[in-house]
Amino acid sequence: MVTPLAFVAAVLSVVSFTEAIPTRRDDAFCVQLLTSCVNAGSNAISDPWSIPACIYGATCFGGSHPIDGFLAAVAASQNATAKASLNVPRVTVAVFNHISTDEKVVTQQNFIDGVYGTLSATNGPYPDVSLVISSFQRVAIWTAFCNGAGVPFKNFADYFQFAATVNSNGCPTTTSSGLPISLPISTTIAPILSTSSVTATFLTSTVSTATGPTATPPPFPNISSEPSCQWQFETCVQSVNSDASNAWSQISCLLAASCFGGQRPVDGLLSVVFTTKTGKSSSLAPTSLAEARLSNATLNKISTNGSTVTVQNWIDAYYGQIAATGGPFPTSSAVVISDFQRIQQWTVFCGAAGIPFMNVADYFEFSSSVSSPTSC
Numbered sequence: 001m002v003t004p005l006a007f008v009a010a011v012l013s014v015v016s017f018t019e020a021i022p023t024r025r026d027d028a029f030c031v032q033l034l035t036s037c038v039n040a041g042s043n044a045i046s047d048p049w050s051i052p053a054c055i056y057g058a059t060c061f062g063g064s065h066p067i068d069g070f071l072a073a074v075a076a077s078q079n080a081t082a083k084a085s086l087n088v089p090r091v092t093v094a095v096f097n098h099i100s101t102d103e104k105v106v107t108q109q110n111f112i113d114g115v116y117g118t119l120s121a122t123n124g125p126y127p128d129v130s131l132v133i134s135s136f137q138r139v140a141i142w143t144a145f146c147n148g149a150g151v152p153f154k155n156f157a158d159y160f161q162f163a164a165t166v167n168s169n170g171c172p173t174t175t176s177s178g179l180p181i182s183l184p185i186s187t188t189i190a191p192i193l194s195t196s197s198v199t200a201t202f203l204t205s206t207v208s209t210a211t212g213p214t215a216t217p218p219p220f221p222n223i224s225s226e227p228s229c230q231w232q233f234e235t236c237v238q239s240v241n242s243d244a245s246n247a248w249s250q251i252s253c254l255l256a257a258s259c260f261g262g263q264r265p266v267d268g269l270l271s272v273v274f275t276t277k278t279g280k281s282s283s284l285a286p287t288s289l290a291e292a293r294l295s296n297a298t299l300n301k302i303s304t305n306g307s308t309v310t311v312q313n314w315i316d317a318y319y320g321q322i323a324a325t326g327g328p329f330p331t332s333s334a335v336v337i338s339d340f341q342r343i344q345q346w347t348v349f350c351g352a353a354g355i356p357f358m359n360v361a362d363y364f365e366f367s368s369s370v371s372s373p374t375s376c
């Protein structure tokens with residue numbers, strides 16, 4: 001396999017990182033990669049990133065949900081139901097090492113070699129290399145590894161799992177090289193695989209899943225053994241709008257999400273608030289990614305300095321809400337401190353200065369789908 005190295009250098013100098021990315025390219029090689037992926041059979045639906053043609057074919061798709069767009073196209077060609085990118089297995093080390101030459105990063109050259117190598121199985125059609133570079137740039141820009149040194153394994157795998165649901169600031173627009181910049185959530189991202197390192201002091205398994213018009217659940221399921229947490233939850237249910245789309249403008253909902261246990265406390269809370277409020281199936285519940293983002297206006301009701309939320313602010317808000325009914329208060333503020341630690345751990349703002357507004361809002365938007373690799 002001869003790689004058109006000379007073209008690479010020539011094309012790179014004119015490609016702009018700020019160039020608009022088309023939604024989907026239907027160049028002949030992209031169509032072939034999609035076809036080769038589809039022809040791999042049911043694995044193309046259940047484990048697409050084990051198939052190189054699927055990996056490269058997916059990078060022909062852009063727009064706001066690039067990977068999900070590709071998975072939908074594959075499924076449509078098989079008359080099958082598409083899985084969401086969040087729900088298919090990640091790119092494995094073995095597959096990555098097949099693409100990478102140093103088993104650390106995928107460089108643009110590795111990627112070009114991989115595309116041409118995959119197309120050799122069908123004897124082409126071979127594209128102009130600029131089109132392959134354009135595909136690679138989607139990955140480089142989203143992962144913000146823009147200095148030409150390649151995209152590390154974890155970030156490469158993240159692209160296929162999260163590019164459809166998490167936006168990236170991408171590469172700096174003023175320079176075409178330099179250090180990687182951070183994603184909006186300020187950390188590299190990884191899937192949530194293990195339970196929170198915060199000691200959960202609350203029940204996670206008593207949530208009622210009874211749904212539908214014939215079910216007659218109690219007015220409020222018992223979501224916590226901590227009466228003050230149960231109180232925040234019930235107050236949240238009463239105060240949210242009819243489809244629970246404004247939960248993050250209700251302070252009781254923020255507090256309830258912080259005391260709700262489990263692996264994905266924010267989505268878990270939204271789900272049970274929705275099912276309790278509407279009596280509808282939890283499959284219709286809003287997810288944190290779709291919910292209206294927590295605003296500065298709401299945060300200003302909790303914060304005392306207009307820019308960060310401290311543990312003391314959270315305690316004050318928690319007790320302040322419950323004061324309206326004179327109880328039940330927690331037996332100790334340690335209960336609330338432990339709740340707040342979930343947000344500190346994920347945002348990695350662990351000190352007395354508090355958590356900046358943007359990071360608190362990020363917690364409520366992203367913590368159920370993106371884990372933080374470090375903690376306090």
Ligand SMILES: *[C@@H]1O[C@H](CO)[C@@H](O)[C@H](O)[C@H]1NC(C)=O
Nearest residue numbers: 038039075076077078079080
């Ligand atoms: C998908 O369904 C269409 C229309 O029913 C049919 O023509 C086509 O052969 C099916 N394709 C596959 C892969 O089953």
Ligand SMILES: *[C@@H]1O[C@H](CO)[C@@H](O)[C@H](O)[C@H]1NC(C)=O
Nearest residue numbers: 203206222223224225226230
């Ligand atoms: C909720 O469940 C816990 C654990 O089973 C129990 O201790 C608590 O009393 C229950 N609360 C209510 C109001 O039923």
Ligand SMILES: *[C@@H]1O[C@H](CO)[C@@H](O)[C@H](O)[C@H]1NC(C)=O
Nearest residue numbers: 295296306307308356357358
């Ligand atoms: C929210 O508040 C923070 C901190 O005061 C500020 O940096 C940010 O620009 C504000 N965002 C909006 C949308 O007003």
Ligand SMILES: *[C@@H]1O[C@H](CO)[C@@H](O)[C@H](O)[C@H]1NC(C)=O
Nearest residue numbers: 305306307308310352353354
């Ligand atoms: C208040 O805001 C500033 C940032 O403007 C922050 O550095 C400070 O530590 C915050 N917290 C407190 C408790 O003052």
